[in-house]
Amino acid sequence: MAKKPSVDFVLRPFAGLPGEPDWVALREVVPAATAPVRTTAEYGSRDVVIATVLPMAWPALHRADGVVLVALQTNSGSGDASRDVAAALLEALELTPGSAVTTSGVPVPGPRLQDVLDLTLGFDVTVHEGFDFWLAPDAEVGADLREALEQANESMVPTRQLASVDSAYWCRMGEREYLRWAMPHDEQLLVDALARLHAARESAIGAAKFVGYFRSSGVVVPVWELAPGTAVEDLEQPAAEFRTRFEAALADTSPLDANARRARAGLVARQVTLR
Incomplete structure (x- = not known):
């Protein structure tokens, strides 16, 4: 057969x-x-x-x-x-x-x-x-x-889309709020950029703490945990400001320094892949 x-x-x-x-x-x-x-x-x-x-x-x-x-x-x-x-x-x-x-x-x-x-x-x-x-x-x-x-x-789960940046979604899970932002960039370059920002303590979005990322369908989705009570409107300007920092880090092709390499290793160790 x-x-x-x-x-x-x-x-x-x-x-x-x-x-x-x-x-x-x-x-x-x-x-x-x-x-x-x-x-x-x-x-x-x-x-x-x-x-x-x-x-x-x-x-x-x-x-x-x-x-x-x-x-x-x-x-x-x-x-x-x-x-x-x-x-x-x-x-x-x-x-x-x-x-x-x-x-x-x-x-x-x-x-x-x-x-x-x-x-x-x-x-x-x-x-x-x-x-x-x-x-x-x-x-x-x-x-x-x-x-x-x-x-x-x-x-x-209550969810809203940000207007100031593409493909970013606020959600409330129980008593906590999160921002999940799907990004189209090459994974290695994207993680390098996140590591540069994290090492420089510039990975936050306003008061939102960057907690890591997951991968789904080949696309990286960074995640931030928000301060309690943060509404989507509170994120619009900080997200736009983060995008500017992120794009600059993404364009930086110099080797990662020691702090950024440590930050990158920590991010990679915590990543999760979803289907």
């Missing part, structure tokens, strides 16, 4: 898409958000909504009003998240309105998001306070979906 072809692993699956760090953030750290995209003419020039998560962790939903939503946070997949999402998207386009792609399985090699989407368009994220975007306006909601919606809204 012939072996079913498999999808090759891709370390940075969303590379080449407009707004790559936001794709990663919506897949990993933002609970409720959407962004419109459009397929190429080859795939029908169809408007599609990329979403963080859908009811019952469905990979995609073709709502009764004709809107197609495709989720980034699902329970399974291959070694290439771009291929997985593209497979769900293409399947959803063929569904009858009012139907969902309920299982994803593991797709065979095929078109990726980079092949399916119009890459001349941006990736404009809207962060929501709940999951009502699952529903069409004036839709009749069954008991199961209503229960899923209520449970999702109750358990959601």
Whole structure:
């Protein structure tokens, strides 16, 4: 029996898409958000909504009003998240309105998001306070979906997007607030820049303490713990000021000094990789 072809692993699956760090953030750290995209003419020039998560962790939903939503946070997949999402998207386009792609399985090699989407368009994220975007306006909601919606809204981590910088998200977990900022730069150069700033005691954002970083879909996401009660508005100017310091550190190609090397070793030792 012939072996079913498999999808090759891709370390940075969303590379080449407009707004790559936001794709990663919506897949990993933002609970409720959407962004419109459009397929190429080859795939029908169809408007599609990329979403963080859908009811019952469905990979995609073709709502009764004709809107197609495709989720980034699902329970399974291959070694290439771009291929997985593209497979769900293409399947959803063929569904009858009012139907969902309920299982994803593991797709065979095929078109990726980079092949399916119009890459001349941006990736404009809207962060929501709940999951009502699952529903069409004036839709009749069954008991199961209503229960899923209520449970999702109750358990959601409050999250907001900063306006002064790209791909940075404030969130409140329990009584603590954090800033998680997805960045598109080469990992080695980015970590060097963070190490330079940390060694110089310039890695804070206002009163927010830099606590480390994690990696997801090949993108580095630095994390800051905020002073209790810090609102997203309090971060806008300090984040913009940090970006200026960070860009200067990123442009510095000189060897790291001893303090920066120690800071870098500490950062690398604490890093976490998420899928």
